Amino acid sequence: MIRSDHFMYDLRELLGSLKLLIGLLAIGSFFVLYISLQYVYIFALLFGIMFAVRGLIGRRCPTCDGALKEIGAERDEKNVFVMHITWRCPRDGYEEKEETKGDAGLFGVN
Numbered sequence: 001m002i003r004s005d006h007f008m009y010d011l012r013e014l015l016g017s018l019k020l021l022i023g024l025l026a027i028g029s030f031f032v033l034y035i036s037l038q039y040v041y042i043f044a045l046l047f048g049i050m051f052a053v054r055g056l057i058g059r060r061c062p063t064c065d066g067a068l069k070e071i072g073a074e075r076d077e078k079n080v081f082v083m084h085i086t087w088r089c090p091r092d093g094y095e096e097k098e099e100t101k102g103d104a105g106l107f108g109v110n
């Protein structure tokens with residue numbers, strides 16, 4: 001669901017949702033297998049655009065939809081490959097912690 005006052009936040013969530021990715025992958029493989037191999041390029045492009053848009057939107061505040069700012073990052077004491085990044089909303093002070101590993105996956109850690 002995309003709420004109009006939380007458009008960016010919801011759009012980012014939607015683009016990162018596993019259901020959408022699996023759905024798109026299923027539709028994509030159907031087109032490629034049964035219609036034409038050419039569709040591989042179209043769906044690859046679509047996935048590329050999705051990730052690009054998600055990257056462009058960046059982290060968003062769940063309460064006011066504002067862009068979150070990175071206010072600090074510190075290394076994990078036990079694991080040097082783990083970083084703890086703190087994100088804060090400049091408007092209402094909402095904070096969230098992000099844990100990133102040296103080799104973060106395609107989606108990172110939410």
Ligand SMILES: [Zn+2]
Pocket residue numbers: 061062063064065066089090091092093094
């Ligand atoms: Zn906010």
